[in-house]
Amino acid sequence: MRKAMRVAAAGATLALTTIGLVACSSTSSSPGGGSSSGTKIDSSQYGPITVVQGKDNNGTLPLLKAMWDKAYPKTPVTFKQQSDQADQQLQDDLLHFQQKSSDYDVISSDVVWTQQLASNQYLQPLTGAYKLDQSAIVPAVLATSMYHNVQYAAPQATDSQILYYRKDLLGSKPVPTTFAELFADCSIAKAKNIGCYTGQFAKYEGLTVNFSEAVNSAGGTVVDASGKPTLNTPQAKQGLQTLVTAFKNGDIPADAITFQEEQGRAAFESGKYLFYTNWPYAYSLTQNDPTSFAKKKPSALGIAGFPGKSSLGGHNWAISNYSKHKGTALQFLKWFQSPAVQKFAIEKSSAAPVLSSLYSDSTLTGKYKYLPTLKASLDNAVARPATPYYQAVTTAIQNNAYAALKGSKTVDAALSDMSTAITQAANGG
Amino acid sequence: MTTADPTTAIATSPGDGRRPGRDSLDANRRREVRNAYLLLLPTIVVMAVVVGYPIILSVFNSFQADSHIDPNTGFAVTGGFVGLENYTHWLLQQCATATGTHVACASGTLAASFWNSVFVTFFFAVVTVVLETIFGLWMAIIMNRNFRGRGILRAAVLVPWAIPTAVTAKLWYFIFANGGIANTILNANIIWGSDLWASRFAIVIADTWKTTPFMALLILAGLQLIPEDVYEAARMDGATTVQQFFRITLPLLRPALVVAILFRTLDALRMYDLPQILTGGGGGRGDATTTLSILVVDQVKSGLNSASALSTITFIIIFVVAFIFIRLLGANITGSEKKARKVAKEV
Numbered sequence: 160m161r162k163a164m165r166v167a168a169a170g171a172t173l174a175l176t177t178i179g180l181v182a183c184s185s186t187s188s189s190p191g192g193g194s195s196s197g198t199k200i201d202s203s204q205y206g207p208i209t210v211v212q213g214k215d216n217n218g219t220l221p222l223l224k225a226m227w228d229k230a231y232p233k234t235p236v237t238f239k240q241q242s243d244q245a246d247q248q249l250q251d252d253l254l255h256f257q258q259k260s261s262d263y264d265v266i267s268s269d270v271v272w273t274q275q276l277a278s279n280q281y282l283q284p285l286t287g288a289y290k291l292d293q294s295a296i297v298p299a300v301l302a303t304s305m306y307h308n309v310q311y312a313a314p315q316a317t318d319s320q321i322l323y324y325r326k327d328l329l330g331s332k333p334v335p336t337t338f339a340e341l342f343a344d345c346s347i348a349k350a351k352n353i354g355c356y357t358g359q360f361a362k363y364e365g366l367t368v369n370f371s372e373a374v375n376s377a378g379g380t381v382v383d384a385s386g387k388p389t390l391n392t393p394q395a396k397q398g399l400q401t402l403v404t405a406f407k408n409g410d411i412p413a414d415a416i417t418f419q420e421e422q423g424r425a426a427f428e429s430g431k432y433l434f435y436t437n438w439p440y441a442y443s444l445t446q447n448d449p450t451s452f453a454k455k456k457p458s459a460l461g462i463a464g465f466p467g468k469s470s471l472g473g474h475n476w477a478i479s480n481y482s483k484h485k486g487t488a489l490q491f492l493k494w495f496q497s498p499a500v501q502k503f504a505i506e507k508s509s510a511a512p513v514l515s516s517l518y519s520d521s522t523l524t525g526k527y528k529y530l531p532t533l534k535a536s537l538d539n540a541v542a543r544p545a546t547p548y549y550q551a552v553t554t555a556i557q558n559n560a561y562a563a564l565k566g567s568k569t570v571d572a573a574l575s576d577m578s579t580a581i582t583q584a585a586n587g588g
Numbered sequence: 589m590t591t592a593d594p595t596t597a598i599a600t601s602p603g604d605g606r607r608p609g610r611d612s613l614d615a616n617r618r619r620e621v622r623n624a625y626l627l628l629l630p631t632i633v634v635m636a637v638v639v640g641y642p643i644i645l646s647v648f649n650s651f652q653a654d655s656h657i658d659p660n661t662g663f664a665v666t667g668g669f670v671g672l673e674n675y676t677h678w679l680l681q682q683c684a685t686a687t688g689t690h691v692a693c694a695s696g697t698l699a700a701s702f703w704n705s706v707f708v709t710f711f712f713a714v715v716t717v718v719l720e721t722i723f724g725l726w727m728a729i730i731m732n733r734n735f736r737g738r739g740i741l742r743a744a745v746l747v748p749w750a751i752p753t754a755v756t757a758k759l760w761y762f763i764f765a766n767g768g769i770a771n772t773i774l775n776a777n778i779i780w781g782s783d784l785w786a787s788r789f790a791i792v793i794a795d796t797w798k799t800t801p802f803m804a805l806l807i808l809a810g811l812q813l814i815p816e817d818v819y820e821a822a823r824m825d826g827a828t829t830v831q832q833f834f835r836i837t838l839p840l841l842r843p844a845l846v847v848a849i850l851f852r853t854l855d856a857l858r859m860y861d862l863p864q865i866l867t868g869g870g871g872g873r874g875d876a877t878t879t880l881s882i883l884v885v886d887q888v889k890s891g892l893n894s895a896s897a898l899s900t901i902t903f904i905i906i907f908v909v910a911f912i913f914i915r916l917l918g919a920n921i922t923g924s925e926k927k928a929r930k931v932a933k934e935v
Contacts, residue, residue, distance in 0.1 A: 558875070586685060
């Protein structure tokens, strides 16, 4: 018996690690207090704040801090950078919320997290004394900050995909404005023996973005306003079918199934593609990379509005419900949406502004030639499903879309499985 | 206390004042045991806090439902006790419907890939451990010979093991890239990151490359315990090299080999970082290289209690494998002398 115990103990020790992993991330999520919705914010709610966001790749945070501290010298801001991985950023935010920590006053929420954070009452609703005037914000962008008709976050920066193409190869042909037109031009790519089109088709968040774009561009929708799947339509079917057919006939080369943003960019820059859709961040990189065709021949690179309806990216600033300085936090939200700061953000970190007016601001459009292109895409852009169960929903979309693209599932089966899986995700998976 | 009379001290704690030689053996042993536990107490407390508590919490959570949204307020409410529902969710792929009944989980949900993940996990464990044992044994035998440059060889063999797994994974990621070295050498156009079996074998190759040195070292340690005179005697009796290997080396190596295989198997069953970085758990229909640990981490994102159930299941699976190993193959990692003697007698 003792030997058996000892054997058991040894086995247990060796096998332990997996279980500890989950337990460490701890549990429980109860609403926090202090969400006063009166008309005036108590003066105790003003003080220094900590603002948290992902890795600062462009080195803008020290400059932003200087700007803020000059405007609000009594309540200085501390910026905290998280990792450059979205998953890890969310994990870090959740840990702080679950601890009811007042360390984070304002967090930068990816547009697809806002609903999950709001449903757990981690965020201060922007009502009553916290109400913001949002009339200047691009409407589709504003929608990503809403949950149950209440605004929970203030749009910080937005994003939409645009079309990159080879001007030199397309020649005098018109730039495609739909996927049908785009694939009709594939004969040009075939003649040059290069790939016709790629987006992001690896199994990750980018696939959800690209699948939604295909469905929305064909006139369908992924989910309705209440979050119920709407994939059982001819339009949705046509959307996915377009991608599946393109993979089958080689218009999208087979290795594109492994592409995230950066692999696609590398392939396009090396001259292997005629068309490619990506976020605007790639524009200056493609122009300046030493290995890019556009470095040698700038006139060969063209950009245009997304050929259909792009998915919406970007971030929203949200006030933590556990913050001790919500008054200052609110000032920060307003300050960041001011034209001066939004202009600064596009100049220093190519973050697309959330204010409609800036897209036609001649001082900006002269310098940033892609802004009107981006605005054209933004006007048509559609948000990804807004649901507190986003993680499970995006898993359902990715797995089934991937299976369909690989040809191991029919389009009908993939969409029907996806619908059921999205519904089940909303029931708690 | 400083003024205490030595005679009262003796009276209150009998035994302390007596000479050790007059103690009965029993009392002596009791005191030894008590002291042993006292010395172990700090360790036990630390283990209880850092290992015991998380496990108990995790198992407790696995019987709680994940929070769900109240459709009227839109706010999350805690799930409460659900019994074994989280376990049937994974083992039988039962998903809740809006009305509270249960139906089969749709393909594409995490639960639907549970058995696939079990298969993938065991496939990786069996194939990599077999390959690593064969290559490890071969490398160890070479390293055990006396020749010039043995030190350099031993150091060189260790290199893959010394590289962090994440770096190894990135390294092989570039080798297996679409236009990478692997495809160039094979003169093929294999999409390693996406094909069903190519992606699996990409993992197997990378893992074997990385952990064979570990196997080789453990086996080498075993080899060095085999006295040279046994071989000498065998040669005197006219045993061939092959006979020496199967009649002497392998049987005498068995205790070391079994421990090495056990360690590697348990490690392989927990495999996470290599497939996560190399293929993102993808390939095939999207889950060709999703091990149980990857599935657990994926589930953590959308529901912690359900993830607790899955990690408990994973724990039990690995535990059972470890248990079977120790019972059947006689891996002597518990320090049992009787078992060691038995194994020694057998060989």
